[in-house]
Amino acid sequence: MASASHSHRDPDGLYTFSSRPRPVESSSRYKEPPSELRQHNYGNIMYDRRVVRGNTYAQHIPLTTAQPNLAEIQRQQVNKRRATAQKRAWKQLRLRTPEALQGRKHIDVQTELYLEELSDDIVATHNECQTDAFLDKPATPLFIPAKSGKDVATQIEEGELFDFDREVQPVLEVLVGKTVEQALLEVMEEEELSCLRAQQRAFEELRNNELAEVQRLQEQERRHSEEKERRVAQQKEVLKKERETAEKIAARVYAQQYMADLLPAVFTSLRRHGYFYDPVEKDVEMNFLPWLMDEVNNSLEKRYTAREMLDTIIHDVMEKKLEEFEELETQSARD
Template identity: 75%
Template sequence: MAFVSDGRRDPNGSYTFSSRPRPVENRTKYREPPSEQAHSNYGNIMYDRRVVRGNTYTQHIIPTVAQPDPAETHRQQEVRRRAVARKRTREQFRPTTPKALQGRKHIDVQTELYLEELSDVIDATDIECQTDAFLDKPATPLFIPAKSGKDAETQIEEGELFDFDREVQPLLEVLVGKTIEQSLEEVMEEEELACLRAQQRAFEELRNNELAEVLRLQEQERRRREEKARRIAQQREVLQKERETAEKIAAHAYTKQYLADLLPAVFTSLRSRGYFCDPVVKDIETNFFPWLMAEVNNSLDKRYIARQLLDNIILDVTQKRLEDFKELETQPAKPDI
């Protein structure tokens, strides 16, 4: 460098600046003309691999840079993780709108103080590039301009360039004004949040009342529906019983009409076959007649036995007399005296 600057601050608070000249020895005034035999270091940069052509927004080129510091990388990751954790915590403890009722949905409403302009954000990518080290860097600069003019210095006293009491007033006004404005905005925001909470509580109370009314109406509708179903079931049962009763009456009348001529014929046939009889006649036939026949048979048996005995006696007497008559005939006759 041609000049070396030296800045210092005095104990009384003033700042001084001075530049000391540095002589250059064994150097010419102008740059030496390059020789024709000198090797040229320039070339066409369009064929240089380090030059990127085209759109750099959509290309993700891995630059040839040095490896980052692990401690710096860890620190950046820690900062990013803490930012994500703070954002998640704020979202977790942020008051949210209650869920909508069944069949309804919430609609986004603009509640900010100012309108927000929506625009497409272009994706930008930060890329770093490490240049190559200088080749054959000389110990001294190739060109140092010649010194011209005279060295001079200027002493600036306290209060000449900057008066703190006078210059700080607008800054304080701005800071105090911004602080007061921010405080008022925060107070208004708190009042608005309190009003929103009150509206939210009123809305929740109204919604709870409407929900209780809906539940009551649903319960009433359910009871009416059950009562209607029960009445319909009872009416169907009554109609079924009436139908069954009518069928029974018709069957009874048909059976009575059908059996009007059948019963006399059946009773007559059964009576003719002996299934129906007089108990007195049956008792006489089953009890008296067998006893009477048995008694008559006994009497006849006794009479037959008596007759047989009598016949035997008569037969014996007849045979006895016959024998007597035969004896008499065989004896000679006695003369009469």
């Protein structure tokens, strides 16, 4: 599309410019190579990138924009890994010094032809020197500037410059006025201080009176509080005693009512269990009857023993008689 533009100058001298609208140019889809890498027809050989500058034996650095060769990169990596493996294998195959025995350690020794004594101590020597003593600096003389100019004298008669009586009057007026003013200020200050002291004394008296009244009221309140606490304590004590008395009376009445039915039952149970008994009967049961039973048992045991002994004697006699009869029968049968 063709575009037309024109410019003209107004009669007033103003310059104007106008042009027809035009569409935006379409850009390429792919990025074009930089202008530096484009093929140009250089006029100067010093600006040609194909010309190597410096030493021709130096390593040529390729352009960063050149595409790397993948095969070359892989070959370099393989060579690097092979060299690393060979170096590791050589280190493993190299003879090493055996480990030191227990309680010993390896030390470094010299293997040169001529041995040299090794020591960490550095040989040092001490040298001394004496310098000449410095002389004292002389005192600096006082600076007296050189006199310049000429001395001139004049004569002044009495009363020529000023009249003392007339000139001193304003000074005296000022001194007297200031002195009187200072005296008045001091008198006023003393009067003010005396008034302040009087007010302070009146205030202290009033404060002391108020403090005394406060202390009196506090003491009165304390006495009232103590009296109140004492009365309350007395009333509590009276109520406590009344409550204890009522509890005792109730307990006594309950005990009397309970004991009225309990005493007959207790006496009956005690009498039934033998706690209330006749002394003679108790003596007969506890002392006489056991003694009597013991004596009867002893007499019966003696009788049983005598009978057993008699039976034993009779049995022995009968056995002897039987043996004698058997012997007689045996002899008679032999005869």
